[in-house]
Amino acid sequence: MKVPLTALAEEHGFSGVVLVTRGKEVLGDALPLIDDRVTVEHLLTHTSGIGDYCDEEADPPPPPTPFLATSAGYLAALDGYPQVAPPGTEFRCNNGAFAVLGLIAERIAGIPFADLVRIRVTEPAGLADTAFLRSDALPARTATGYLEDSRTNVFSLPVAGFADGGIYSSAPDFRRFWPALLGGRILPREWVDRMLRPHAERYGLGFWLPRPGVVHPERRRPRRHVLEHTRAGVRARRDPDLEQPPRWRPPAGVAGRVLHEGLTPSGTKATFGEFNGLAAYLSRGA
Structure with a gap:
């Protein structure tokens, strides 16, 4: 059930409204395996306990996700991972939590996450060379990632980054x-x-x-x-x-x-x- 934002503002202040907002209040029925109690603050502090689509500590490690390029693709990739701990009880680095934050930000702003970052971050800061670029359409002056055997990592990362990483800069x-x-x-x-x-x-x-x-x-x-x-x-x-x-x-x-x-x-x-x-x-x- 949604809590009126005016009541939250009186109790927590404006910034508190954002932090105590529950993910499900914005995402609705998307990602049904996320606990209803998970808040934005849980996601920001790696204490949400949600299942991670890109768990770097998993054994075996998760398969690469080279075809992710849109928020719809990330939404599909994030689905199907059960909650692993109650919200707020355990600190565990979680790439998926930041991807979920990106989806929340998109739905609130009504524009793609990359555009939101451009409008709210890179343009105010004067970052002309910072953007979410597609790995299959990189400008000629862009450095490429690499693996330990010196091969490029183009098949190890998404086509386009999202809120959990992948922006290019200088x-x-x-x-x-x-x-x-x-x-x-x-x-x-x-x-x-x-x-x-x-x-x-x-x-x-x-x-x-x-x-x-x-x-x-x-x-x-x-x-x-x-x-x-x-x-x-x-x-x-x-x-x-x-x-x-x-x-x-x-x-x-x-x-x-x-x-x-x-x-x-x-x-x-x-x-x-x-x-x-x-x-x-x-x-x-x-």
């Missing part, structure tokens, strides 16, 4: 994104603060938190922490190399490592300092 856009997010240009500052507070064990709302007592990058010394994007969210960690003023010089091979490991759907593994340095290096045309 080094300069990575440099622009974090100041835009932390400065309140994408979300109100109070929402960013709430995202970076613990909601589960060492986890915020889509953010890994570095350790007890450190819940977000320090405002006065922002270079003391770096943020890394993974399929499960964004990880914030302390980087002692960034304690000193940045004096970056591109060591041998770092450009290739960043381009292949940091700018593909496999996730970012280079430090924020390296991204800054690489962006400056590339902007000089070197």
Whole structure:
């Protein structure tokens, strides 16, 4: 049964309305195996307990999903996985939870998720090179992912990414994104603060938190922490190399490592300092 939003607003405030909204209130009869009690906050904090269509800890691992390209395809792929734990009782990284969040966002906004990200994230942040691209129609300057044996990973990932990962970007856009997010240009500052507070064990709302007592990058010394994007969210960690003023010089091979490991759907593994340095290096045309 739906709870009136006005009553929720009086009890939890506007941001609380979003977090306590139950997935079924938006999805209706879709994904019937998801517990009726699962909320947006459960999905954001990996505590929903829903079955994961892409469980990276499963043995054997789930089969690749190379043909996923639309929200209808993701909806079909997410169906059929029973609840594995009651909502709010267990922390377990869950790619499917973020895909479900994408479906919820689409239904609320009434537009495709990729368009929503463009309108609400990449355009306000000035990210001209960041988008959900199709793997079968990549621009010529796009880096491709790879496997351990050096083959491309085109058959290991969906045709087009979704809310659980797969967006393409560039080094300069990575440099622009974090100041835009932390400065309140994408979300109100109070929402960013709430995202970076613990909601589960060492986890915020889509953010890994570095350790007890450190819940977000320090405002006065922002270079003391770096943020890394993974399929499960964004990880914030302390980087002692960034304690000193940045004096970056591109060591041998770092450009290739960043381009292949940091700018593909496999996730970012280079430090924020390296991204800054690489962006400056590339902007000089070197």
